[in-house]
Amino acid sequence: MNFFKYINNVPINTETINCIELEKKTGRNIYETICILDKVSQEINKKIKEDMDKKLEEFNFVNKNNLEEIFENKEQIELSKFYEKLPKSTSISIQCLLDGKIKI
Numbered sequence: 001m002n003f004f005k006y007i008n009n010v011p012i013n014t015e016t017i018n019c020i021e022l023e024k025k026t027g028r029n030i031y032e033t034i035c036i037l038d039k040v041s042q043e044i045n046k047k048i049k050e051d052m053d054k055k056l057e058e059f060n061f062v063n064k065n066n067l068e069e070i071f072e073n074k075e076q077i078e079l080s081k082f083y084e085k086l087p088k089s090t091s092i093s094i095q096c097l098l099d100g101k102i103k104i
Helices: 019-026 030-057 067-072 074-085 089-098
Strands: none
Touching: 019 030, 019 089, 030 074, 030 089
16 A cells, blocks of 8 residues: 555544544454554554665665765755654554555
């Protein structure tokens, strides 16, 4: 699943969600639903990290220890800001469930 498609629909701030609505979407109790969302969230985290590492390799960041060069690279700073502003993976997984993008 390409999570970047769903990021615009995901609220950045914390929102209260009716747990009964989540249970209806999965057809399971709230604890099983949370376990499912946890697994999806971990997968999203993994994909975000892989994507970020791939983009950072373009800057050869992984092999450099020079902090001065890191601060001077504006493209790298913009990339960092983009990933910092992303909603949490748990929020993304919940929104995907509510939108019917997770098949259970």
